[in-house]
Structures are given as C-alpha cells and as structure tokens.
Amino acid sequence: MRGTSTATRSDGPPAMVVVAHGSRDPRALRTVRALLDRVRELRPALPVHLGHIELNEPLLPDTLAALGGTRAVLVPLLLSRGHHVKRDIPEMAAAAPARTRVAAPLGPHPLLVDALHDRLVEAARPAHGPRPGAVVLAAAGSRDPESRADTGRTARLLAERLGVPVVPAYASAAAPTVPEAVRSLAARGHRRIAVASCFTAPGRFAAECAAAAPWIASAPLGTHPAMARLLLHRYDEALGATVTTAPVLATA
Numbered sequence: 001m002r003g004t005s006t007a008t009r010s011d012g013p014p015a016m017v018v019v020a021h022g023s024r025d026p027r028a029l030r031t032v033r034a035l036l037d038r039v040r041e042l043r044p045a046l047p048v049h050l051g052h053i054e055l056n057e058p059l060l061p062d063t064l065a066a067l068g069g070t071r072a073v074l075v076p077l078l079l080s081r082g083h084h085v086k087r088d089i090p091e092m093a094a095a096a097p098a099r100t101r102v103a104a105p106l107g108p109h110p111l112l113v114d115a116l117h118d119r120l121v122e123a124a125r126p127a128h129g130p131r132p133g134a135v136v137l138a139a140a141g142s143r144d145p146e147s148r149a150d151t152g153r154t155a156r157l158l159a160e161r162l163g164v165p166v167v168p169a170y171a172s173a174a175a176p177t178v179p180e181a182v183r184s185l186a187a188r189g190h191r192r193i194a195v196a197s198c199f200t201a202p203g204r205f206a207a208e209c210a211a212a213a214p215w216i217a218s219a220p221l222g223t224h225p226a227m228a229r230l231l232l233h234r235y236d237e238a239l240g241a242t243v244t245t246a247p248v249l250a251t252a
Contacts, residue, residue, distance in 0.1 A: 014071035014101075015047040016235050017063055019089055021078065022055030023203045029056050031201035031222050032077065038228035046235075053084055053092075060089070064096030072098045073238045075231050077200050079107040080150035082142040103238035107198075108153040111230040116154070116196050117161050118226075119218035123194070132194035132216070134165045136181040138209035139198040141170030148174055151198070158196065165190065171205035178212040186214070194218070200227070 016039070020032045032050065040048050049067070051060030051074075064072065074093055076085050085105050093100040106112055116137070124132065137155045142148065151168045159166035169181035176184065178195060185193050195213035199206040199220040210217035221227050 013046055014073050014239065015049055015067060015098075016231070017049045017051050017060070017067075017072050017074045017100075018231060019060055019074050019076045019078075020050065020052050020056070020200070021084065022052035023201065024055060025201075025203040028201040028203050031220070035077075035200075035223045035227055035231075038223055038225070039231050042228055043232060046232075053088055060092050061096065064092065064098045064100070067096075067098040069097050069099065072100050073103055073235050074100055075103040075234045075238070076105045077231070078105045079112065079139065079154070079198055079200065080105055080142070080147040082144045082147035086144070086146075101238045103234040105150070106200075106227070106230050106234065108150050108157060109230060109233070110157065111226040111233065112154060112221075113157045113161055115221045115224040115226040115230075116158055116198065116218070118224060119221060120162075120194055120196055120216075123216045123218040131192075132162070132164060133192040134185045134190035134194075135159075135162065135167070136178055136185065136193065136195045136213075137166050137168045137198050138178050138195050138206075138212075138217075139168060139170055140205050141172045141174040143173050154198065166196070169209075171209055178209045182212060182214055191215075197221070 018036055036048050036050055049063050051058055051063035074089055078085055090102055093102055139151045155166045155168040167181045169176050169178045182193055192215050194215055195209055195217040197206050197218050197220050201220050206220050
C-alpha cells in the first residue's frame with residue numbers, strides 16, 4: 001500500500017520510510033511510488049512508507065505522525081550528503097513520535113554505479129554505439145563540501161567501471177556546471193561526450209542537464225533494480241544487519 005499507514009506492527013521489523021525531496025514534476029512522484037513498489041516486491045514483509053521534504057504529499061512529518069510511536073528507519077532517496085541529509089531529515093525525525101534512525105544517503109555506493117552504468121548503456125544502445133569517450137556526471141549540486149566529495153567519489157567509481165574520464169558537474173549551487181564540464185572535456189580532445197543523469201527521477205534539473213549533452217544523456221535512475229536494492233541496503237545498514245552488495249545485472 002502506498003502512502004502512510006497506522007498498521008505497522010510493533011513486533012515486526014521497523015518500518016522503512018523513504019524520504020524523497022519532492023518535485024513539481026508529476027513524473028517524479030509516479031517514479032518514486034513505482035520504486036517503492038519494487039522495494040515491497042523484494043521484501044514483502046517490510047512496511048514501506050513515503051515522506052517528502054517539500055513540494056509533494058505525504059510530507060515527512062505527516063508520515064511519521066501516522067506511524068505513531070513505532071520504530072522506523074528513514075532512508076533518504078538522495079544521492080549524497082548535504083543540508084537535507086544532515087539537518088532537515090534528522091530535525092523532522094527528532095520532532096516525531098516514531099522511534100527513528102536515519103540511514104545514509106544512497107551515494108556513493110557500487111549499486112548506484114551499477115544503475116548509472118546501465119542507464120548509460122541503455123542510452124547509447126539504440127543508434128549511437130556502445131561506449132562514450134568521456135562522461136559528465138550531472139548532479140543537483142550543493143554548497144556542502146561533503147556533498148561534492150560524495151559526487152566526486154561516485155564519478156571516480158563510474159570512471160573505473162567505464163574506463164573513460166568522468167567529470168562531476170552540477171545543475172545548481174556548485175561548479176562546474178554541466179555545459180562547463182562538457183566544454184572542458186571537448187577542449188581536451190574528447191569526443192562522444194555523454195551526460196550521466198545522477199537524479200532519482202525526472203524533473204527540471206534532470207531535463208536541463210540532459211539538454212546540455214552534445215551526444216547522449218542517460219535517463220534518471222528511477223526504478224532500476226539496483227536502486228531498490230540500495231534502499232534496502234541502507235535500511236539494513238542502519239539497523240546493523242549483515243548486508244551484501246552483489247552487482248545487479250538486470251536493467252529496467
């Protein structure tokens with residue numbers, strides 16, 4: 001069941017509350033709900049709920065209020081550290097009646113790289129050939145240096161996977177921008193420059209970054225199987241459970 005519920009059993013596993021940012025683009029909410037359905041398919045006994053930081057309902061405080069005093073693990077559907085992960089989500093959790101833990105953001109992590117890699121392969125496959133010459137990793141951006149460090153780490157992991165240069169770039173609040181990174185790679189002689197969309201769902205930032213691609217741009221990560229597994233990994237990690245991070249081979 002989507003949304004919130006008061007039916008979480010106190011003797012069952014702690015609820016997973018996936019914390020999305022929120023977007024004015026209606027495709028974002030549809031994508032997030034579909035991703036949560038994938039998580040439920042992987043672990044049917046786990047109560048899975050959704051809460052937004054802003055812009056969409058249910059808002060996180062409302063989701064937590066509906067859970068009452070039960071246990072919950074908040075898993076940010078965010079790809080790096082930053083203000084939302086370090087301040088907003090913990091503050092909302094502290095004000096709620098639910099007994100909560102806050103998991104780490106999704107990136108950097110090899111499962112995130114699996115999803116980024118597969119989305120690039122999908123974008124290149126139809127007519128453009130199998131391999132980019134260089135990649136711009138397009139992320140939302142933050143003034144927090146730890147957020148940029150996380151995005152840089154994801155870029156290095158993706159470069160190791162692809163065997164080509166990968167440059168992190170940002171839609172806002174940080175430099176370089178995606179067009180600047182594209183120009184820099186082109187000036188260094190790189191061709192077939194792809195933009196890897198490091199976004200969980202469609203929206204304005206993802207569209208603007210994709211429009212700057214001189215060759216191909218991958219789709220947002222969306223419901224890729226690795227994303228569902230990564231949400232469960234962060235949930236288990238927050239509870240101190242034994243977790244595995246085997247590569248995901250299937251695409252979506």
